[in-house]
Amino acid sequence: MTTQDVLDDRYGRTPSPRRRWTIAVAIALGIVVVAAIAWIAIAAAADTVEARTTAYRVVDRHSVVVNFQLTAPTGRPIACAIEAQDEQHGIVGWKVVEYEASDEPGRAFSETVPTVAQATTGLVNSCWVT
Structure with a gap:
């Protein structure tokens, strides 16, 4: 193990599997929200009189x-x-x-x-x- 690995392990800088899932879920939710906003904007523009x-x-x-x-x-x-x-x-x-x-x-x-x-x-x- 290198010195950097020892320091990362000691100070909690190693990415845990739970943290990776949290980031993945946050990114997925962000994509869904952006897609929903785009859909609403396009639908509203289509009905403009x-x-x-x-x-x-x-x-x-x-x-x-x-x-x-x-x-x-x-x-x-x-x-x-x-x-x-x-x-x-x-x-x-x-x-x-x-x-x-x-x-x-x-x-x-x-x-x-x-x-x-x-x-x-x-x-x-x-x-x-x-």
Whole structure:
């Protein structure tokens, strides 16, 4: 036995089988956690829907027409919440519309939102995969 082996044995610097298993299990758990985080991130990105209001037109005291574009995953049905607001940004009209799945990732829509008071703007609040 060399001097280094004697010193390692005396001061406990020799790797024990239990320590090796602990390290192996910690590495395996780390790999599983990283894989799970990557899976969740990829799945969330696959269901992302982007909506952009392109125009609105206040028709009268009881309705607003909102034009918007969607970028969404193909082959998945989409729902959108569209709202009309007054001068104080209070919601005076609200409508949820559902669209069937399409092979087109980008689409344009125009929806009429009924209002309970005079609106000054119309916009897409949010869209999601159903």
